[in-house]
Amino acid sequence: MPLLPKTRAPAAAAPQLSPLKVTSLLCRARQLQRAALEGNTPRLLRGKNLGLLCETQPDDAQALFRSAAEELGARVAVMRSGMSLVDSPQDVQHTARMLGRLYEAVECQGLAHALVECIAQHAGIPVFDGAATKDHPADRLAELLGDRTPLADNRRFVLQALLLEAIA
Numbered sequence: 001m002p003l004l005p006k007t008r009a010p011a012a013a014a015p016q017l018s019p020l021k022v023t024s025l026l027c028r029a030r031q032l033q034r035a036a037l038e039g040n041t042p043r044l045l046r047g048k049n050l051g052l053l054c055e056t057q058p059d060d061a062q063a064l065f066r067s068a069a070e071e072l073g074a075r076v077a078v079m080r081s082g083m084s085l086v087d088s089p090q091d092v093q094h095t096a097r098m099l100g101r102l103y104e105a106v107e108c109q110g111l112a113h114a115l116v117e118c119i120a121q122h123a124g125i126p127v128f129d130g131a132a133t134k135d136h137p138a139d140r141l142a143e144l145l146g147d148r149t150p151l152a153d154n155r156r157f158v159l160q161a162l163l164l165e166a167i168a
Contacts, residue, residue: 032160048105053079071156072164105126109130
């Protein structure tokens with residue numbers, strides 16, 4: 001079974017992680033893991049505002065995104081999008097531009113992949129498509145961090161590394 005599959009469920013295409021990106025994420029995640037073990041988690045996202053755009057009820061993925069970002073000092077606003085593929089392209093573009101003015105990055109959960117791509121195209125900021133979900137390729141990297149910390153913590157470190165690489 002490959003570490004990072006080329007596709008996931010047919011409903012959405014998974015973002016590709018190059019070997020260089022995998023190496024970079026693992027290196028940064030290990031640094032965050034060591035800092036946490038030493039009780040010295042850096043607040044590298046202090047003053048940053050992140051959006052969590054979701055269509056589902058609160059769940060583990062939303063909690064993971066919030067805790068990962070807030071532990072690094074970011075503020076997270078959770079919003080129900082109410083957007084869909086039937087909305088006019090102008091409405092989606094307007095919303096995306098507004099998100100780009102309000103936030104340094106946005107995590108989308110439970111939205112159609114095509115809608116997330118449209119938001120990303122017009123927001124002008126990093127837009128993640130389910131980065132905190134277990135379906136995201138970066139989640140599989142958590143197992144490579146070893147057993148010094150629980151897998152749930154390793155998932156948080158990898159997500160934090162992804163956020164830092166995109167924002168900081």
